[in-house]
Amino acid sequence: MRVQHHAQHTFGTRLRRGVTVGLIAAAMAVPVAGIAAAQPAPPAPPAAPAAPAAPVGPETPAVPGAPGLPAAPGLPGLPGAPLAESATSITLMVNGVDGESIPVSIDSTATVKDLKGLIQEQTGVPAAEQQLVTESDVELVDSETLASYELADGDIVTLAVA
Structure with missing residues (x-):
């Protein structure tokens, strides 16, 4: 009888925890296995006009005689290789x-x-x-x-x- 009571209590506690975690995750928009698939995807934002991307890091020199092609750093025989x-x-x-x-x-x-x-x-x-x-x-x-x-x-x- 005692084992049976413990099993019922543990199962109920685990179920409540699972439901609670699932609801909190859904509220925070954190994907959880099984929950994320059931929710509809948010609508896509309207498309903005394409703007030229700003360089993130330092610009790499272009290949001499071939404008627009980035250099390949560190590869011997290719642009961007060490000057030596x-x-x-x-x-x-x-x-x-x-x-x-x-x-x-x-x-x-x-x-x-x-x-x-x-x-x-x-x-x-x-x-x-x-x-x-x-x-x-x-x-x-x-x-x-x-x-x-x-x-x-x-x-x-x-x-x-x-």
Whole structure:
């Protein structure tokens, strides 16, 4: 008998709490599972004429030669990249295995791996088999940028096949 009385009392208390919380939430317009779906949505406010949006943060510089496009901060080779790595197109002379010199135009912020891809397109030598060496006998590493080796327009790179 005592257990039965406790169960009835607890159930009633929980039900009252649930109803009270639901009514308070509805009054405060706080969505509660089951209650929010039953209420109609408030009417939409009338549409205001479109006004140009004011910039929230500091303005980002636009891409040179392409007005209206925002810069992409921190991405090498793209506008907004650090000035030390600004993209400049360079043409390297690649001395091939047959002694022929091949001009290759590429951004200075590109990686050696990108350069090897261009050389593969022009010579047919797979990039994985290429070894590139500068005039000062420095071997180029795939993950490094051309700018990190301070390669400039007209520099000579020698191609060897591994």
